[in-house]
Amino acid sequence: MNELVHLTIDQQPVSTSAGNTILKAAQGIGIHIPTICFHDACTANALCRICVVEVHGARTLVPACVAKVSEGMVVDTQTERVRLARKTILEMMASTSDLSQSPEILSMIADYGAETDRFPDAVSRHPAVIDDNSMFIRDYAKCILCWRCVQVCATDAQYAFAINFKERGYKTQIATFFDKPLLETSCVFCGQCIGVCPTNALKPKKEWLLEQGMEPESIMSLTRQERRKRAR
Amino acid sequence: MIDTSQSKVVSTTCPFCGVGCNLELHIQDDFIFKVTSPFDSIVNHGNLCVKGRFGTDFVYNNKRITTPLIRKTPQKPGARTQAFDLNEWRTANWDEALDLVADRLVNIYQLEGGDALAVYCCAKATNEDNYLLQKLYRTLFRTNNVDHCTRLCHAGSVVGLQKAIGSAAMSNTAAEVMDTDVFIITGSNTAETHPIIALQMKAAVEKRGAKIIVVDPRRVEMVNYATLWLPEKPGTDVAVFSGIAHVIIKEGLYDQQFIEARTEFFEEFKQSMEKFTPEYVESVSGVDRKLIIDAARLFGNAEKGAIYWALGISQSTHGTDNALSLINLALLTGNLGRYGTGLNPLRGQNNVQGASDSGAMPWHYPGYQEVDDENVAKKFEEAWNIEPGGLNRNLGLTTTEILSHVHPGGVRSLYIMGENPMMSEPNLNQAHKHMQQLEFIVAQDLFINESGAYADVFLPAVSFAEKEGTFTNTDRRVQIVRQAIPPRGNSRADWQIICDLAKRIEQRLARQTTAFWDYTHPSEVLEEMGSLVPSYKGVKYERIQKVGLQTPVPDENHPGTPFLYKESFPLGRAKFFGLNYYPIDEQPDSEFPLILNTGRVLEHWHGGTLTRNSWLDDLYPEAIVEINPLDAGWQEIRSSDAIKVTSRRGEVVLRAIVTEKTIPGVIFISFHFAEAAANLLTNDAMDPEAKIPEFKACAVKIEKVSLEELPSPDRYQPRGRY
Numbered sequence: 001m002n003e004l005v006h007l008t009i010d011q012q013p014v015s016t017s018a019g020n021t022i023l024k025a026a027q028g029i030g031i032h033i034p035t036i037c038f039h040d041a042c043t044a045n046a047l048c049r050i051c052v053v054e055v056h057g058a059r060t061l062v063p064a065c066v067a068k069v070s071e072g073m074v075v076d077t078q079t080e081r082v083r084l085a086r087k088t089i090l091e092m093m094a095s096t097s098d099l100s101q102s103p104e105i106l107s108m109i110a111d112y113g114a115e116t117d118r119f120p121d122a123v124s125r126h127p128a129v130i131d132d133n134s135m136f137i138r139d140y141a142k143c144i145l146c147w148r149c150v151q152v153c154a155t156d157a158q159y160a161f162a163i164n165f166k167e168r169g170y171k172t173q174i175a176t177f178f179d180k181p182l183l184e185t186s187c188v189f190c191g192q193c194i195g196v197c198p199t200n201a202l203k204p205k206k207e208w209l210l211e212q213g214m215e216p217e218s219i220m221s222l223t224r225q226e227r228r229k230r231a232r
Numbered sequence: 233m234i235d236t237s238q239s240k241v242v243s244t245t246c247p248f249c250g251v252g253c254n255l256e257l258h259i260q261d262d263f264i265f266k267v268t269s270p271f272d273s274i275v276n277h278g279n280l281c282v283k284g285r286f287g288t289d290f291v292y293n294n295k296r297i298t299t300p301l302i303r304k305t306p307q308k309p310g311a312r313t314q315a316f317d318l319n320e321w322r323t324a325n326w327d328e329a330l331d332l333v334a335d336r337l338v339n340i341y342q343l344e345g346g347d348a349l350a351v352y353c354c355a356k357a358t359n360e361d362n363y364l365l366q367k368l369y370r371t372l373f374r375t376n377n378v379d380h381c382t383r384l385c386h387a388g389s390v391v392g393l394q395k396a397i398g399s400a401a402m403s404n405t406a407a408e409v410m411d412t413d414v415f416i417i418t419g420s421n422t423a424e425t426h427p428i429i430a431l432q433m434k435a436a437v438e439k440r441g442a443k444i445i446v447v448d449p450r451r452v453e454m455v456n457y458a459t460l461w462l463p464e465k466p467g468t469d470v471a472v473f474s475g476i477a478h479v480i481i482k483e484g485l486y487d488q489q490f491i492e493a494r495t496e497f498f499e500e501f502k503q504s505m506e507k508f509t510p511e512y513v514e515s516v517s518g519v520d521r522k523l524i525i526d527a528a529r530l531f532g533n534a535e536k537g538a539i540y541w542a543l544g545i546s547q548s549t550h551g552t553d554n555a556l557s558l559i560n561l562a563l564l565t566g567n568l569g570r571y572g573t574g575l576n577p578l579r580g581q582n583n584v585q586g587a588s589d590s591g592a593m594p595w596h597y598p599g600y601q602e603v604d605d606e607n608v609a610k611k612f613e614e615a616w617n618i619e620p621g622g623l624n625r626n627l628g629l630t631t632t633e634i635l636s637h638v639h640p641g642g643v644r645s646l647y648i649m650g651e652n653p654m655m656s657e658p659n660l661n662q663a664h665k666h667m668q669q670l671e672f673i674v675a676q677d678l679f680i681n682e683s684g685a686y687a688d689v690f691l692p693a694v695s696f697a698e699k700e701g702t703f704t705n706t707d708r709r710v711q712i713v714r715q716a717i718p719p720r721g722n723s724r725a726d727w728q729i730i731c732d733l734a735k736r737i738e739q740r741l742a743r744q745t746t747a748f749w750d751y752t753h754p755s756e757v758l759e760e761m762g763s764l765v766p767s768y769k770g771v772k773y774e775r776i777q778k779v780g781l782q783t784p785v786p787d788e789n790h791p792g793t794p795f796l797y798k799e800s801f802p803l804g805r806a807k808f809f810g811l812n813y814y815p816i817d818e819q820p821d822s823e824f825p826l827i828l829n830t831g832r833v834l835e836h837w838h839g840g841t842l843t844r845n846s847w848l849d850d851l852y853p854e855a856i857v858e859i860n861p862l863d864a865g866w867q868e869i870r871s872s873d874a875i876k877v878t879s880r881r882g883e884v885v886l887r888a889i890v891t892e893k894t895i896p897g898v899i900f901i902s903f904h905f906a907e908a909a910a911n912l913l914t915n916d917a918m919d920p921e922a923k924i925p926e927f928k929a930c931a932v933k934i935e936k937v938s939l940e941e942l943p944s945p946d947r948y949q950p951r952g953r954y
Contacts, residue, residue, distance in 0.1 A: 040271060041271045041277065041278050100233070101233045133850070133851070134847045134850040134851070135282070135285075135286045135847070135850075135851070136286075155435075155438060155439075157277075157278075157279050157431060158279065158431060159431065159434045159438075162952075180952065183851065183949065183950070183951055183952065184950055184951065184952040185952040185953075186952050186953050187952065187953070188281065188282060188427070188834060188953060189282035189285070189286065189835075189851060190279070190280055190281050190282055190285060190427070191267075191280060191282070191285035191286060192278075192279060192280070194266075194268075194285075195268050195269065195278060195280070200233065203266075204265060204266045204267075204285075204286065205847075206263075206264075206265045206266070206289065207234060207258075207265040207266045210234065210260070210263070210265050211233065211234065216261060216262075216263035216292065219263075220289070220292045220293065220294060221294060224849075224850060224853070227847065227850055228850070
């Protein structure tokens with residue numbers, strides 16, 4: 001089981017257990033590969049591709065979060081091709097989604113010199129904030145479809161299966177089945193989705209109300225009816 | 233976006249259930265706006281349920297009492313009333329309130345003796361709070377009338393486990409769930425009451441191919457993940473589990489080696505199991521005999537089998553026998569003292585294990601040391617500076633007995649820390665009458681709940697977020713509770729209130745020596761407790777800052793004990809017990825044809841003092857009765873109709889849900905809702921040994937009434953998951 005595999009990452013020799021990913025092997029020797037959709041508590045799906053690296057002999061760039069190490073593998077994590085791919089990914093993300101509350105992605109944008117206005121013809125998405133319960137709001141204008149919320153709602157944590165993708169392509173959005181209000185779905189309001197959301201698209205209602213400028217005192221004075229009235 | 237440079241994060245332990253999830257409170261201007269959990273947490277791996285994630289806002293509820301209150305009209309025994317309206321109270325300063333409490337308690341003590349006083353400690357409060365409150369009543373008033381809600385929850389399991397093994401805690405760790413092969417889950421709606429342990433069970437099934445056997449009259453959510461569901465009639469647990477044991481014995485699936493090496497009385501037990509043939513069990517429990525045989529083969533062949541149970545087993549007039557039937561099964565198959573196995577009574581409250589360990593019990597000092605044992609009493613007299621022979625050697629009254637002993641010459645005064653007996657006692661109409669007969673009541677709580685409303689003096693305590701201390705979770709892990717915000721208003725930490733009061737009482741009693749009440753921090757209280765309780769000796773604040781320690785921790789270098797009984801049992805050899813099946817106390821008849829089952833729902837907590845004062849109430853705003861379509865059909869009852877449920881002791885009106893989640897002949901009501909309190913209906917018949925009432929089964933009838941009769945007709949909230 002614990003067979004060791006030898007490879008090279010950024011000219012450094014690494015020995016790691018067979019079955020590890022390139023991302024884990026790199027972390028083990030202190031090489032940082034950026035990630036967005038990857039989360040330690042979720043199954044990696046290589047959706048965002050920000051973690052791509054160059055593997056010698058491979059035709060395409062390889063997502064480090066899912067690609068397994070193999071004997072003699074030679075990996076470069078910061079080549080020009082890699083950096084350009086990452087920069088473009090960030091630019092495309094910025095063209096459709098509101099990243100203003102995604103500090104980690106914003107710092108990547110700075111690191112990679114991404115030009116957030118590179119695609120002036122792109123249409124950004126502005127779905128309305130969904131405020132259908134007293135626990136949390138869903139602001140999908142900030143969503144980058146990283147899929148983590150869907151995974152923790154399903155077999156990565158909670159087995160609640162309340163949300164999934166709807167539509168396809170540009171129109172893709174995380175939604176409940178038939179867009180039902182959360183209370184009418186199988187949602188258990190565990191808030192696990194909030195815990196893994198990288199862009200603050202999902203937020204406890206109290207935090208959201210604070211941001212709207214309400215004082216804690218007035219938030220806690222809202223009556224049951226006032227909390228409900230906000231339902232769409 | 234919240235400016236993170238202006239906010240802080242405080243890690244602490246969840247105040248709701250016994251799982252003991254690690255929380256991170258995100259705070260700005262002393263307001264908790266968000267709760268997360270560290271993904272590297274050993275207990276919950278970053279997962280939370282709705283209560284931990286969103287339910288801590290009761291801290292800020294405007295109805296919270298943050299200054300001491302005294303009743304304007306003096307209350308007389310027999311004419312005592314409930315005061316929910318603040319106009320019936322006047323505010324007081326701490327000196328005035330505590331002096332009044334000390335005067336009255338000392339007065340009753342001097343006139344009527346120590347046993348006229350009684351105290352309810354609190355499984356929500358910290359180990360330190362509970363240790364101090366039992367110490368106050370034992371050292372100053374010389375009474376053992378000290379109990380808490382564990383009596384209403386796991387008393388049957390505790391007595392059963394003490395008899396058979398000698399220790400009552402959960403034997404293994406919840407984290408071992410991932411490596412168990414076959415689970416028996418019984419009397420536990422794990423997915424709603426211990427959601428985070430349920431997640432691990434679901435993962436064990438989905439990812440490791442583990443098998444679950446659910447034995448329960450309700451089709452609880454875990455049935456969705458189960459290989460077998462044995463839908464038993466309420467109260468037939470002894471028959472079902474003895475039936476399983478019968479088949480295991482007949483088919484030779486028992487662990488001969490384990491039985492010979494570590495148990496006794498097997499032959500007697502084997503004989504008493506003869507009568508539990510699958511045919512007989514089917515006839516009393518309604519469970520198909522084939523299911524009994526399948527369950528026996530599945531569990532009997534398991535490499536690592538674990539039994540998880542909760543109050544469906546213990547809240548019964550034969551709760552002790554129910555627990556023994558499970559213990560027999562674990563001993564028979566050798567599923568004890570090994571990783572991934574065990575007898576695991578899931579504890580309800582965040583600190584019910586700790587409150588019991590801290591001595592909030594009428595028969596035991598801290599660490600389960602018996603009050604009627606002369607050597608134990610001497611040890612505590614020495615530790616607490618009491619003259620020889622000073623401590624009371626008689627067993628105290630249990631929770632339910634305290635109320636039933638309220639009469640002249642019996643119990644005259646009650647101190648309630650954080651509990652709500654007027655919601656959690658059975659047969660509430662009777663309990664109210666007892667409460668009204670008391671001479672003096674003190675409530676120490678956050679809100680004026682149904683019990684505090686009877687009090688003469690209300691002492692405003694702080695919530696978990698405003699004090700320091702430790703909670704001990706269901707798998708015996710002592711974890712730290714950190715102060716995150718300053719006390720609201722004029723409220724004070726429970727341990728400080730108790731120490732301040734104790735000093736005032738000691739002064740009035742003019743005792744020669746002091747039991748010592750000058751603590752500067754709860755860590756000093758835990759230190760003192762550790763010096764008296766061997767299993768807590770090695771638990772020190774500096775050792776549990778990041779990760780909690782699992783008791784027993786016999787010394788300062790001991791790493792804690794993930795699972796118990798590896799080498800031996802506290803009794804040496806574990807004992808098998810022969811059993812007989814007895815039916816429930818109140819059988820259904822032609823007038824009351826249905827059985828009422830009670831329990832909890834995911835969104836609410838017990839008597840509702842916390843969650844009904846939280847926004848959680850928006851998710852589940854009114855009481856609901858679950859009725860099987862077969863029982864609903866002939867009365868043309870549909871979901872969302874108003875139903876009146878009547879028993880011999882009371883009636884409630886609430887909303888119906890017609891669902892197959894409950895079996896025919898049995899209806900289910902959760903006990904969180906004061907306006908339709910399930911415990912108005914329940915039976916106060918008790919288990920003779922454990923003194924636990926039969927909450928889970930009583931005879932009732934149902935009748936459709938008009939929607940206007942509902943306590944809050946406008947609160948209907950359709951939910952997808954119910």
